Amino acid sequence: MPTKPKPKPTLTGRIQAIIEAGWFQNTIIAVILLNAVTLAMETAPSLVARFGEVMHAIDAICLSIFVVELLLKLFVYRLSFFRDGWNWFDFIIVAISLIPAAGSLSVLRALRILRVLRLLSLIPSMRLIVEAGIRALPGMGSIVLVLAIIYFVSSVLATKLFGGEFPELFGTLGNTAFTLFAIMTLEGWADIARDVEAVYPQAWAFFIPFIVISAFMVLNLFIGVIVGALQSIAEEDARTEREQDRAKADATLSELRALRAVVEEMRRKG
Amino acid sequence: MPTKPKPKPTLTGRIQAIIEAGWFQNTIIAVILLNAVTLAMETAPSLVARFGEVMHAIDAICLSIFVVELLLKLFVYRLSFFRDGWNWFDFIIVAISLIPAAGSLSVLRALRILRVLRLLSLIPSMRLIVEAGIRALPGMGSIVLVLAIIYFVSSVLATKLFGGEFPELFGTLGNTAFTLFAIMTLEGWADIARDVEAVYPQAWAFFIPFIVISAFMVLNLFIGVIVGALQSIAEEDARTEREQDRAKADATLSELRALRAVVEEMRRKG
C-alpha cells in the first residue's frame, strides 16, 4: 500500500479520501460482482441472443468504472502507485480489457473474466491468503529448483531415449515435458509405460525411479511447507508466553539478589 | 440440544423423561439398524420377490416409530426443538419419507435410506466427529472462497476459449465446471488436455497453471486444517500445564516478597 499521508482539503486529498473510503471499495466490489454475472451469462448463446446488447452495455459501464478508479488512484498516488504489487495486478487486468480485441487477439476478450480476480486484491481476508501463499514460495525455492533439475534431466533423457519411436509423447522437449508432468500426477502413466516397454523392455528402469523420486521430492516440499507454517505459528505463540515467564523469572532473581544484599549488609553491621 | 429443565411429574415431564432415557435412544438406534437392513434388502429383486410384503410392513412400522418419536419431541420441546441443527436434520429426513412417492418424485423413495444417517445424530461419538468437521468449516472459509473465485474464473475462461470446439466438455458453464472438477481431481486430465491441444496448441498454458494453482490451494487448505487442529489441541494441553507452572512461579515470587518485607522490617528495627 502506498504511504497514506493525512488527507488535506486539497483536490488530491479529497479524491484520496473518496477512494480509500469503505463505501467506495464496496461499490467497486459490487461492480465486479455485477460484471462477473454478465461475463458468465455471455457463455450462454441463448442469453446472448436475448440480452446481448444490455450485457455489452453493462460490461462497457463496468470497464469505464474500473478505468476511472485506476485513473483516480494514479492521480492521487502518482509513481508510488507502482510500488505495490497489487496495483500492478489491477493495472494489467484493466489494461488487457482496453486492447482492441480484433483478429488473433480475440483471446483477449475471453481474458476479461480475469477482472473478477480483482476481488482477491480488494477483499482483505483473501488478500492475506494470496500474500501468505506468495510468501511461502521463497522457502520452497531450493527444493523446487532440485525438482526442476531432475525434471529437466529426465525430459532430455526421455526425449533422447524414446523420442524416435514415440514422437507424439516424447518427440520434442515440450512434448516430453508435458508427458512427464502427466506421469508426475500419475495420470495414465501405466498405459504410457506399457506402450514404451513394448519397444524398450527396460523402460521401467526410467519410469519407476522417476515416479518414486518425483513423489519423494513433492512429499519433501509438502513437509517443508507444513513444517514452516507450523513453526512460524508456534514461534509467535510461544514467544509472548515465554517472555512473560521469563519476566517473572527475572523478577524473582533480582528480588532475591536485592534481599541477599540487605541480609549481607545486616550481617556486616550486626 | 434444547435446554433441559428438571422433569416435573407433569405429562410433559414424564414424556421428556422417556425420550431422554438411554433405553429409548437405544431402541431408536435398533429400529434404524433394522430399517437399514430392510432397505438394503430392497436392492435385491430376488429378496423383494420373496419377502417384499414383510419388508414393506417393517418399513412402515419403522417410519411410524420415527414419526411418533418426532411428535413426542415436538410436544416436549415445542419451538425450542428447532434451535438444534440436529433436530432439523432428523425432521427433514423423516419429512422426506412422508411425501407421497408418486410419479417424478419416485427418487424420494430412494432417499428413505437417508434415515440411516440419523445414527450420526444419535450416537454421541459420531455426533462429535460430524460437529468437529462442521466447526472446521468456517476456518476454511476464506481459502474456499479464493478457490471458488479461481474456479469460477477458470470455468468462464475455458467455456469461452474451448466451448466452441468441445461442446461436450466445455460447452456450457455447467459442463466446464464438471470438467474442471474432474481435472482438479487429476482424473483423465491428460487425455482432455491432449485433445484440446490438438486444436489449440497453447492450451497447456491454461491446464498446467490451473492444475498447479488448484493443487497449491488445496494443499494450503489441507495445511490450514491440520495446523488449526494441532493448535487447538496443543493449546488446551499446554494451558493447564502452564497455569500450574505459573501458579508455582507466582507463589515463589510472593513468598520472596513477603520474606524481603520481613527482613527489611528487621533491618529498620535492628
Add this chain to the structure above:
Amino acid sequence: MPTKPKPKPTLTGRIQAIIEAGWFQNTIIAVILLNAVTLAMETAPSLVARFGEVMHAIDAICLSIFVVELLLKLFVYRLSFFRDGWNWFDFIIVAISLIPAAGSLSVLRALRILRVLRLLSLIPSMRLIVEAGIRALPGMGSIVLVLAIIYFVSSVLATKLFGGEFPELFGTLGNTAFTLFAIMTLEGWADIARDVEAVYPQAWAFFIPFIVISAFMVLNLFIGVIVGALQSIAEEDARTEREQDRAKADATLSELRALRAVVEEMRRKG
C-alpha cells in the same frame, strides 16, 4: 508374549531355552527366506520344469521345520500359546499349508506364500511397526464408522437410483460398493459419472458431494492419525523435561519457605 518362567533343567525347560535362543530364531528366519526364494521360483514355468522336484523337496522340508517349531512351542507354552495374537498368526499360516490342496482348494497352494509374512512376527523392528499400526486403529474407530455409514447409505442410494440402467456398475449392492470404492480412489470416476449423467442429468448431485464428503472424511482420518501420533510423541518428550523443571521449581519454593521460617523465628526472638 507368553510369560517367561526361568527355564529349569527339565525337558520343557531345555526346549524352551532352545526355541527362545537367538540362533534358533535366526535359523527360522533363514528357512523362511529360503522358502520365499523357492516359492518365488515356482512362478516361473521354466524354472519349475528344470528344478521342480528340488523346489518341492525344499518346500516340504521348510514346512516340516515350521510344523516342528510350532509343535515345540505348543509343547512348551501349552494353552498360553494362544494368548498371543502373533502365535495365532503363525498357527493359521502353517495350518493353511497343511490342508490338502486338492480340487477347489487349489487356491490354498498359492496361499503358501503367506508364510513369508511370518518375518513380520519374527523380526522385532517390523513387529513394532505392525503393532503400532494395529494400535492406531481404535483411535480411528469412530471416524471409520462415520465413513462406513456414509458409504453404506451411498451404496443403497446409488443401487436404487442407477441400478436399473447400469446393472454392471450399480446392479447389486456388491457391485455398487466396488464402484463407489473406485470412485473414492478417484479412479475413472469422471467416465462413470459422464455415462450416468447421459441417462440421469442430475447425477452430478450424487457424485460430486460423495467425492467431496468422502475426501473430507479421509482427510479428517488422516489428520486424526497424524495429530494422535504427534501428540503421543510430544507428550512423552515433554513429560520428563517438565518433571525435571518442576522438581527444580518445587525445590526453590520449599527452600524459600524454610528460609522464611528461619527469618520469622529470628524476628520473634530478636
Add this chain to the structure above:
Amino acid sequence: MPTKPKPKPTLTGRIQAIIEAGWFQNTIIAVILLNAVTLAMETAPSLVARFGEVMHAIDAICLSIFVVELLLKLFVYRLSFFRDGWNWFDFIIVAISLIPAAGSLSVLRALRILRVLRLLSLIPSMRLIVEAGIRALPGMGSIVLVLAIIYFVSSVLATKLFGGEFPELFGTLGNTAFTLFAIMTLEGWADIARDVEAVYPQAWAFFIPFIVISAFMVLNLFIGVIVGALQSIAEEDARTEREQDRAKADATLSELRALRAVVEEMRRKG
C-alpha cells in the same frame, strides 16, 4: 569433503587453492549450464542439422573441462577423494561420458545429460536438500521393509492366482510387480480389477485389501517422515531456549541457598 590442510606454497597446495576457490566452482557451474543448453538443443533435429558441429565441439570442450577438474581433484586429494559420496557421484557421471558410445551402448550417449545433476553436488543449498533426503531414508527403513515384504508376498500370490489367465498383467513376477506398482498408485486399478473379476469373481478380496493396506503403509511412512522432521526441528529450537531457562532457574536456586546459609549463620551467631 576431504580434510582441508592449510594450502602450502607447493604445487599441490597451489592447485588445491585453485579448485577450492569460489571463481573455480562458479566456472564449473557455468560450464555445466552451457553443456545443459547444448544437450537440450541436441533433442531438436532441426537445430542439430544447423549447429550440430558447433554443439559437438562445445560438448567435447565441456567434457574436457570436467575431466581436467576431476584429475586435479584426484591429484590433490588422492585416495581421500573417494571418501566423499559426492565425489563418487561426480566421478561416475564423468566416467559414463568417456565410455565409447558404440553399438548397444548408444544409450550411454543419452546418459550424458546426467552431468547436469552435478549442479546438485556443486550448489550448497541443493546439496543440503539431497543430503537431508538421504538422511531421512534410514528412519524409513523398517517401514519400507514391511512394505517390501507385503509387496513381495502380494506379487507371488497374484502371479500364482491370476497369471494363467492374464499373462500380460500377471504372467511373470516382473509383470506382476509392475502391475501392482501401478495399482498402488491407483492408476487404472479399477479396470484391471474388473477384468480379473470377470474370470475370478472373488478377486476383489485380493485387490481391495491390497489397496487399503498399501495405502495405510504409505500413510504411515508419510506420518513417520513428517513426525521425524518436526521433532528434530522442534528439539533444536527448544533445546537452546530451555537451557537458558534452566540456567536461570539454577541461578535462582543457588542464590537462594547461599542466602539461607548466610541467614542460618546469623541465627547461630545472633
